[in-house]
Amino acid sequence: VALLSAAAAAPLVDGHCHPVVTGPVQPPEFEWWCSESASPPRPGESTMDSSLGYAIRRWCAPVLGLPAHAPLADYLWVRGELGPAEVTSRLLRAANLAGLLVDTGLPAAELTDLATLAEAAAAPVHEVVRLETLAERVATSGSAASFAPAFRDALVSTCDSGAVAVKSIVAYRHGLAVAPACPGRSEVTAAVGRWLRSGKRLTDPLVLSFLLWTAVDLGRPIQLHTGFGDADAAITGSDPGLLQPFCAATADRDTTLVLLHAYPYHRRAAWLAHVFPHVYVDVGLTVPYVGARASAVLAEFLELAPYGKVLYSSDGYGLPELHLTGAALFRQAIVAVFDAMVAQDALTEADAARVIEAVSSANARRIYRLP
Numbered sequence: 001v002a003l004l005s006a007a008a009a010a011p012l013v014d015g016h017c018h019p020v021v022t023g024p025v026q027p028p029e030f031e032w033w034c035s036e037s038a039s040p041p042r043p044g045e046s047t048m049d050s051s052l053g054y055a056i057r058r059w060c061a062p063v064l065g066l067p068a069h070a071p072l073a074d075y076l077w078v079r080g081e082l083g084p085a086e087v088t089s090r091l092l093r094a095a096n097l098a099g100l101l102v103d104t105g106l107p108a109a110e111l112t113d114l115a116t117l118a119e120a121a122a123a124p125v126h127e128v129v130r131l132e133t134l135a136e137r138v139a140t141s142g143s144a145a146s147f148a149p150a151f152r153d154a155l156v157s158t159c160d161s162g163a164v165a166v167k168s169i170v171a172y173r174h175g176l177a178v179a180p181a182c183p184g185r186s187e188v189t190a191a192v193g194r195w196l197r198s199g200k201r202l203t204d205p206l207v208l209s210f211l212l213w214t215a216v217d218l219g220r221p222i223q224l225h226t227g228f229g230d231a232d233a234a235i236t237g238s239d240p241g242l243l244q245p246f247c248a249a250t251a252d253r254d255t256t257l258v259l260l261h262a263y264p265y266h267r268r269a270a271w272l273a274h275v276f277p278h279v280y281v282d283v284g285l286t287v288p289y290v291g292a293r294a295s296a297v298l299a300e301f302l303e304l305a306p307y308g309k310v311l312y313s314s315d316g317y318g319l320p321e322l323h324l325t326g327a328a329l330f331r332q333a334i335v336a337v338f339d340a341m342v343a344q345d346a347l348t349e350a351d352a353a354r355v356i357e358a359v360s361s362a363n364a365r366r367i368y369r370l371p
């Protein structure tokens with residue numbers, strides 16, 4: 001176990017996460033951030049009475065100087081006394097990260113900027129550009145006819161200025177049944193015209209698939225939301241199995257698809273990573289949310305996905321507690337999974353330690369071409 005624990009203790013690349021809130025967090029708001037539900041629980045219930053809630057108390061309380069499992073009220077009191085900047089830096093540094101890939105597509109004025117996040121975490125931060133957010137920004141100027149080249153130019157210049165990957169939330173906007181070919185220019189112009197006249201957010205499947213195919217042309221890794229998320233996610237439309245035609249159609253292109261989250265369809269995502277060389281799976285969001293069950297779920301990711309194709313992330317957002325809890329649970333889970341495999345003589349401890357290093361950081365460094 002010593003060799004495995006040492007491998008898991010090395011700095012992690014958090015391959016998908018978000019900034020954290022800058023100001024103090026009041027108790028109801030803290031609970032709100034600890035759930036994918038946007039609605040407050042009913043009286044007498046709490047989002048902290050959950051796998052994630054107990055994991056946060058287990059892993060974060062000691063970093064703030066409290067005993068593990070300290071009551072939530074004590075935790076929030078100490079959190080308030082220490083202040084947001086101190087709490088953020090303690091928790092992010094305790095996560096021991098070698099780098100963070102940060103999705104900047106969720107607009108919120110009160111979130112940290114990337115430089116502040118890097119300073120707090122004492123680790124480099126790499127931007128990930130959200131395709132739909134960029135498209136909506138590009139669409140605020142120009143016409144339907146100018147949209148396609150303007151979007152392509154905007155994406156190229158964002159990538160040139162340092163973004164290491166792009167992210168798609170097509171699962172939220174339409175579903176993962178993405179067209180297996182890039183739509184033609186005139187089709188895109190007509191669809192953009194309909195979208196702009198509607199005055200609504202982008203949900204047109206043709207425009208959404210144009211964004212993805214543009215990203216395929218660019219060659220940057222594409223992260224796709226799959227599986228569970230907030231109540232806005234049509235869960236059956238988020239089944240990564242629906243991406244099979246898109247995966248097949250992009251298999252001979254110089255592109256990389258990273259399937260984020262995936263739960264409860266993580267075994268289907270693992271199958272896609274198994275059969276398509278350019279498809280990878282990321283355990284983010286799932287690992288922190290399943291709490292003490294992380295080792296069971298991680299083991300399921302690793303049943304079919306080749307070990308070089310599984311990536312760590314926390315999907316922490318809003319609270320630095322989520323970045324730390326993801327990291328701590330992942331380390332505990334991957335040691336448990338491979339310790340059991342070594343015990344049954346499935347592989348040597350040295351091989352298991354190498355796999356832990358791959359999933360923890362080496363796979364991410366390779367596919368995102370991190371320095």
Ligand SMILES: [Zn+2]
Binds near residue numbers: 016017018103315317
């Ligand atoms: Zn996310």
